[in-house]
Amino acid sequence: MAVLFIGTWAATSTRLTSARNNPPGNNPSRANLTHAARSNVAVAPNSPPAFTVDVTTAFELDGNAVASGGALDDWSTLQNGPGSALAKTMGTAPGGVAIADLDGVTIYTGGGSKDDLDIPNWRYKAGSVPPKDEITNAYAALYAVPGGSGNEQILVFGADRFAQSGASQIGFWFFQSDVHPVAGSDTFSANHQNGDILILSDFTQGGAITTIRVFQWHFPGGSINGTLDQVGIGADCTAAGSPKFFCGEVNASPQTAPWSYVPKSGAPGTFPTGAFYEGGINLSALGIADACFASFLAETRSSPSVDATLKDFVQGSFPQKPTVNAPDAQITCANPSVQITATSSDPNATFHWTGPNGFDFTGNPVTVSAGGTYHVVASSQTGCESDVKDVVVSEDKTAPTVSAGGDKLLTCSITSVTLDGSPASGVSYSWARCTNPADTSTCTITTGFSPSNTVQSPSVSLPGTYQLTVTNGTNGCSNSDLVDVGENKTPPSLSISKTGANGNADPQSVTTGFPGGAPAGTTLQWQSCVPLADCSANGAGWSNLAGQTGSSLTFSNFQSSAATSFSIAGGDPAGGYVGRLFLVNLRVAGTTTANGCSANSNAVVVKKVVAVDP
Secondary structure, three states: OOOOEEEOOOOOOOOOOOOOOOOOOOOOOOOOOOOOOOOOOOOOOOOOOOOOHHHHHHOOOOOOOOOOOOOOHHHHHHHHHOOOOOOOOOOOOOOOOEEEOOOOOOEEEEEOOOOOOOOHOOOEEEOOHHHHOOEEEEEEEEEEEEEEEEEEEEEEHHHEOOOOOOOEEEEEEEEEEOOEOOOOOOHHHHHHHOOEOOOEEEEOOOOOOOEEEEEEEEEEOEEEOEEEEEEEEEEOOOOOOOOOOOEEEOOOOOEEOOOOOOOOOOOOOOOOOEEEEEEEEOOOOOOOOOOOOOOEEEEEOOOOOOOOOEHHHHHEEEOOOOOOOOOEEEEEEEOEEEEEEEEEOOOOOEEEEHHHHEOOOOOOOOEEEEEEEEEEEEEEOOOOOOOOOOEEEEEOOOOOOOOOOOEEEEEOOOOEOOOEEEEOOOEEEEEEOOOOOOHHHHHEEEEOOOOOOOOOOEEEEOOEEEEEEEEEEEOEEEEEEEEEEEOHHHOOOOOOOEEEEEEOOOOOEEEEEEEOOOOOOOEEEEEEEEEEEEOOOOOOEEEEEOOOOOOEEOOOOOOOOEEEEEEEOOOOOOOOOOOEEEEEEEEEHHHHHHHHOOEEEEEEEEEEEEEOOO
């Protein structure tokens, strides 16, 4: 609901006790008006329940802005603290109530800027208006006061102006939406909601209030130009009669300003006569207490008519209807649930959340673990609910691509291999060796990596199955891949034997080789060892035979330097038989070309017996 209040700042000093002179087009007796227009003296006899709270008993509506020291709040109370108000305008000063207007910054412009037209028709610009129509500060507050029907809602409002050189018309809008000038354009945000309130009143030089009227936005179907219904009329707060459900007051003498104020003429900090206006409405008595206001606007106008040309305005927040805000969030692998904290213009607001899969929660903050759009509403202690705020919880659980590279092979010549992890950036790495390739839960061995297991491509020297796990640094998601490091360290199998000899021929040759043929893919080197040297398998007496790399060897170098000889004597001592035995050990060393592994064959002994004449 929004309320419109229109009045006049006038030069007369007469105080009226009843409303009069409705402008053309207003029809208080219209059939669709649910609440009869009320004076400050009486309520229609058949209008239950009985309301009793006089607005002047709820707030100091006495023509000045400074508290008298009694139990009631005044504007100075609200400027310096919360007072007892349920809600108040958010002032320019921190914690204050007065919204300052910057001279020449915001004025209405264009023929569509009229109170009986919807907000999208309004336009504003930087400029100036006549000094008597220039608002310097505006303010409002809401109270709940015990009365005959329980708590009755009392709305108070006010403004001060720059000059007092004549009468002015003033209006106050109370919006259920957040209505404000849109930065960078000449338009206003939002649209009217049915039930927005407009209060129109006089702002007079000498302190007199003539006509005060209250309207509700009603579109379509309003009795005034199809958009407004008049719901109440009022008079000067000093007029006779009680209870006063709706009245206004202008200062009849200079008064102290409780906020920064500099008039066109006169001392700074003092309201000259006719510079300060205040008023109040018993919303409950007028039957319009079911609204929750979010924003406020004070305006000056050319006449009391609802379609008068609008001049200056001051706009601000009126957080009876709380605002709510909450940031969007994201669920990731690193954060599978997120905590969302809503904030509100009402520090005492409660919060209700709904969301995907029947999510329903009352409280703040809220923890969610599913993506989707969540909705939060803030509720004030007076039962006003904020507009719904949508909070988008996105999900980023995309695992990174990963490759542990191609399989590797360790051999006798390749004693370590470098693993080829990817991708190359944006992730962290963790390598591990598995004890059971079929069960990745056994991939826990993190030693044996050079320089460490946390680099992209470490070196390893042990065979087995290795697991690479990469983790995205942004969302914490991981992915793994396996690579096998095989091993081929099988040495060649070499077996030789003597394949032929020439008996005692001189020189005698002995052939050795591989029965059935030499192994393929193997390089060979024949070796010899002369007895009495160390001719064991790993003995130091073995040496290569130069140039002997074939699959067989014919050995004939039975010389004393190449073989060991033993003299044998026989016959009579004077001239018997004398012989010499030559011995040498032969073998072949082989290396498999494919894996670089080497082995030695068995050793064979070749012999030669030579007769020595006496």
